[in-house]
């Protein structure tokens with residue numbers, strides 16, 4: 242924290258200076274905040290019991306009484322409230338404005354979802370409660386499973402995976418179990434397109450497969466010919482994202498699936514971008530064997546700092562026997578949890594479990610609320626509006642920013658730009674940082690890897706035209722300044738509490754534990 246010690250008045254205001262020289266370090270309503278351990282005082286908080294020290298009390302702790310201070314921060318209630326409120330103001334949130342992060346689908350979380358998830362019968366349910374006392378909760382899981390299977394045109398769904406990446410692992414483990422059952426454990430290669438989300442190759446490698454890249458064509462789609470040419474007896478399957486991370490629909494997916502199946506492999510589809518096609522396309526019709534659905538993207542449950550994810554995985558008929566437990570099943574007697582594989586029943590080949598219990602109940606309730614409040618026509622409109630909004634962004638900015646696939650036809654739910662054409666020495670990071678000064682969270686940067694200096698913008702279907710126009714105006718102005726070589730951009734953001742951080746060091750060597758500062762005298766020795 243830098244505090245101007247010279248007096249109460251700010252020294253010469255450096256407009257936009259990263260370290261605004263005010264006495265407090267505050268920038269209007271953006272307040273500097275020290276760590277919680279650096280504020281407050283344990284000597285002045287808490288409750289004093291008068292007379293306790295004087296009373297003779299026997300020590301029954303057997304020598305285990307604390308001999309040093311407990312080491313917790315000492316804040317009064319208003320100080321604690323202010324601390325966290327101030328920190329919250331330094332964060333961007335979907336409830337503050339448009340969140341253009343491509344691939345993340347940061348969209349409005351309807352309050353109705355929250356209201357339903359907070360009904361005590363759902364929010365207080367315990368995973369170990371006897372099944373006959375939680376029939377309603379099981380019915381929610383069962384109904385949501387029904388709609389996920391219906392919307393995707395698949396055979397079954399495993400509800401328990403807790404995020405997209407966890408769902409990928411679930412799908413790949415089912416493929417592995419299916420191959421083992423066929424005695425084809427020698428199929429050890431998973432093909433992944435170059436544009437894939439990093440979780441795809443990581444999942445395949447984690448599950449013990451070797452990963453081979455499939456190149457992209459110049460129009461941003463999977464090179465189908467190259468993929469088909471690589472198929473063979475060592476290939477376990479492919480992992481393909483559709484719509485892909487360049488925001489384009491993989492038109493050849495059915496051809497690819499047919500070829501993969503003919504060669505004895507399975508098709509995993511990364512369904513994180515399902516919001517662009519929900520109600521319009523059923524992945525089951527495209528030959529997909531397993532696909533995760535990010536409830537926290539497509540079905541509007543909160544994510545990022547806002548809540549846990551949930552990544553149910555839908556399966557084709559071929560992979561259904563290998564899906565993990567538990568399953569909710571409807572019987573004459575009510576809803577029933579299949580918790581263990583059993584030789585007589587149809588889950589005998591299940592590969593096991595992904596989690597201890599049943600998945601994210603709160604997310605299930607929110608997602609089902611969202612599905613039922615939209616209905617079939619409303620969900621179709623979700624996809625249409627997501628695509629319309631992304632194309633509006635793409636076409637509004639392609640005259641200013643390089644748009645590598647602008648000629649590949651309409652985009653789907655996200656628009657991709659690159660830093661080609663900016664002034665010498667300017668790149669994507671300068672645009673991203675300058676957007677912070679404009680009051681927006683930056684777009685996704687440098688991903689997908691197939692586009693140099695990529696900027697991936699996903700407005701989502703929940704933005705109004707006015708909100709899109711404001712964002713487009715901001716991005717246009719920043720892009721024009723980067724093309725004109727405006728040096729102020731190189732040190733942006735100027736109005737955020739922090740400017741440019743060493744992000745690599747922050748990621749690789751995070752300091753997560755506060756240590757009491759060494760007294761100056763000791764440090765000098």
Ligand SMILES: *Cc1c(COP(=O)(O)O)cnc(C)c1O
Nearest residue numbers: 344404405406438440511513550
């Ligand atoms: C978000 C995303 C994932 C991973 O999902 P998580 O829920 O973050 O684990 C995988 N693939 C794509 C394309 C994504 O956008």
